[in-house]
Amino acid sequence: xxxxxxxxxxxxxxxxxxxxxxxxxxxxxxxxxxxxxxxxxxxxxxxxxxxxxxxxxxxxxxxxxxxxxxxxxxxxxxxxxxxxxxxxxxxxxxxxxxxxxxxxxxxxxxxxxxxxxxxxxxxxxxxxxxxxxxxxxxxxxxxxxxxxxxxxxxxxxxxxxxxxxxxxxxxxxxxxxxxxxxxxxxxxxxxxxxxxxxxxxxxxxxxxxxxxxxxxxxxxxxxxxxxxxxxxxxxxxxxxxxxxxxxxxxxxxxxxxxxxxxxxxxxxxxxxxxxxxxxxxxxxxxxxxxxxxxxxxxxxxxxxxxxxxxxxxxxxxxxxxxxxxxxxxxx
Amino acid sequence: xxxxxxxxxxxxxxxxxxxxxxxxxxxxxxxxxxxxxxxxxxxxxxxxxxxxxxxxxxxxxxxxxxxxxxxxxxxxxxxxxxxxxxxxxxxxxxxxxxxxxxxxxxxxxxxxxxxxxxxxxxxxxxxxxxxxxxxxxxxxxxxxxxxxxxxxxxxxxxxxxxxxxxxxxxxxxxxxxxxxxxxxxxxxxxxxxxxxxxxxxxxxxxxxxxxxxxxxxxxxxxxxxxxxxxxxxxxxxxxxxxxxxxxxxxxxxxxxxxxxxxxxxxxxxxxxxxxxxxxxxxxxxxxxxxxxxxxxxxxxxxxxxxxxxxxxxxxxxxxxxxxxxxxxxxx
Numbered sequence: 001x002x003x004x005x006x007x008x009x010x011x012x013x014x015x016x017x018x019x020x021x022x023x024x025x026x027x028x029x030x031x032x033x034x035x036x037x038x039x040x041x042x043x044x045x046x047x048x049x050x051x052x053x054x055x056x057x058x059x060x061x062x063x064x065x066x067x068x069x070x071x072x073x074x075x076x077x078x079x080x081x082x083x084x085x086x087x088x089x090x091x092x093x094x095x096x097x098x099x100x101x102x103x104x105x106x107x108x109x110x111x112x113x114x115x116x117x118x119x120x121x122x123x124x125x126x127x128x129x130x131x132x133x134x135x136x137x138x139x140x141x142x143x144x145x146x147x148x149x150x151x152x153x154x155x156x157x158x159x160x161x162x163x164x165x166x167x168x169x170x171x172x173x174x175x176x177x178x179x180x181x182x183x184x185x186x187x188x189x190x191x192x193x194x195x196x197x198x199x200x201x202x203x204x205x206x207x208x209x210x211x212x213x214x215x216x217x218x219x220x221x222x223x224x225x226x227x228x229x230x231x232x233x234x235x236x237x238x239x240x241x242x243x244x245x246x247x248x249x250x251x252x253x254x255x256x257x258x259x260x261x262x263x264x265x266x267x268x269x270x271x272x273x274x275x276x277x278x279x280x281x282x283x284x285x286x287x288x289x290x291x292x293x294x295x296x297x298x299x300x301x302x303x304x305x306x307x308x309x310x311x312x313x314x315x316x317x318x319x320x321x322x323x324x325x326x327x328x329x330x331x
Numbered sequence: 332x333x334x335x336x337x338x339x340x341x342x343x344x345x346x347x348x349x350x351x352x353x354x355x356x357x358x359x360x361x362x363x364x365x366x367x368x369x370x371x372x373x374x375x376x377x378x379x380x381x382x383x384x385x386x387x388x389x390x391x392x393x394x395x396x397x398x399x400x401x402x403x404x405x406x407x408x409x410x411x412x413x414x415x416x417x418x419x420x421x422x423x424x425x426x427x428x429x430x431x432x433x434x435x436x437x438x439x440x441x442x443x444x445x446x447x448x449x450x451x452x453x454x455x456x457x458x459x460x461x462x463x464x465x466x467x468x469x470x471x472x473x474x475x476x477x478x479x480x481x482x483x484x485x486x487x488x489x490x491x492x493x494x495x496x497x498x499x500x501x502x503x504x505x506x507x508x509x510x511x512x513x514x515x516x517x518x519x520x521x522x523x524x525x526x527x528x529x530x531x532x533x534x535x536x537x538x539x540x541x542x543x544x545x546x547x548x549x550x551x552x553x554x555x556x557x558x559x560x561x562x563x564x565x566x567x568x569x570x571x572x573x574x575x576x577x578x579x580x581x582x583x584x585x586x587x588x589x590x591x592x593x594x595x596x597x598x599x600x601x602x603x604x605x606x607x608x609x610x611x612x613x614x615x616x617x618x619x620x621x622x623x624x625x626x627x628x629x630x631x632x633x634x635x636x637x638x639x640x641x642x643x644x645x646x647x648x649x650x651x652x653x654x655x656x657x658x659x660x661x662x
Contacts, residue, residue: 157641157643195647196531196575205661239567280564311488321483323504325650325656326654
């Protein structure tokens, strides 16, 4: 009797084991790289009023509810302790600014510790007399304030007079993610969301998710078609950032109508619509336009690895030909 | 009798005239700047076969139909004279490459002159032995070949072995629009459409519209959810470029199933879905997934001026902080 069949069987088994081993290595690598993490995310969308304590109480109650539902990472809307005060320019408004660390960071840091969650908050920062910023802060469980991001792109258009209030962020090199217990967060703020450069720089620095506290809304005098295009553009351009970088993204926007305190403008109807998108830009969860809501989503952080293997844009960027991105205009 | 009412009436009239004059100046400026142009655009989406002459005849018949319907600018799909030959690597395939100017540019230049239209065509360019490109050419009415764009970002993934065939474009500084009788065209090609950098550089150089000849499709082994996410991501990221730059955009993709000639892969089902978007990313017109179609749209080139006044991103780019965009990765 020949031993050939047995040898063949052994070789086949050996070959299968080798293949299994290769497959296992790839799996292990993927698992190691991405740590197979799911993040339970909550966005706290609500209207704001003139009473700071009431605004903070509203936000806090929603954070407690989100944490009770399992949220680990909680994103607040832009300037959530006040009305959107940039509808007019007034020197007295600078009284709203506060230092970092300060009362708001202290309050939300205690809450983050108590609930064992990561909170991304947004405030009007007083850095020095005449130097104020629109700043997002990250409060990480027991660690407290682990990082901040000063808004880099500052808008200015009727009803959104932000260049008056906010000195543009000046961190060098800028657009740096913040490491937390739930991952490396690419925190940006509102107007930044229209700039693919900001999202790209965060992704290139290893951001695993993009987070945007936001305050954007309609002028009621625009017709409904224009309003629909604006809201859809706001969602679409951000989904585009998720796609171009293969990472998930969340934007938390306020809701409700706020009159112009100077009665010169027509007020702003903030359009809510906070949402979470996955790394292919797919919508995972979204909020209503006109009501408070806690938007919950579970983000599978392992999908970035898969998505970037299928469409590896970062491999193919033509960095040799991007020099003119540093110009204002190519004329 | 007092003259006060008459004086008041005169003052009111004067004031109204002044206001009307200001409004008129702004209108005049807008008209001058944008020349109040509407471009009638056509995208020629169809399946391709192995017969080059038949492919060209199909394309030509559709171009004639589009021109008869009033199209002034006609965008063809990527590599429209052949099957998508990059499904496998084979040295003999380089026989398909042709010079520029050459037979294809000659054919479509004659057609553009005859029909008095601008045609954006796409071909496999032989520049020298061992130096071939994936090149879009612009054929402008009586002027013939007025410009070309060699694809800058080259993909390579199973079934899309483009790095084997196409030398990356090396124009310096690169990403330069092409001036034509219908406007300044930002011509890019397929894989470029995933890179916000390419769109931005074209916009910064004054491109008035982005145009993408494309060949993208599904692997039938992917489930329908994954297929839907991929197609939607392809549309969304491009709408994002339109929004981020405030200019319209058109992408023309092939349709139909093409088997892998090497029978190693599973073939590609090109998903059609060619579309035109306006400067807020709004869809103006779109084609089917699985059939040939001439997609027509009228693009109002004056809207860029309006849209960029409302959301002036180019004003606020942080070019002082974008240096790391020239890095492969920020590590």
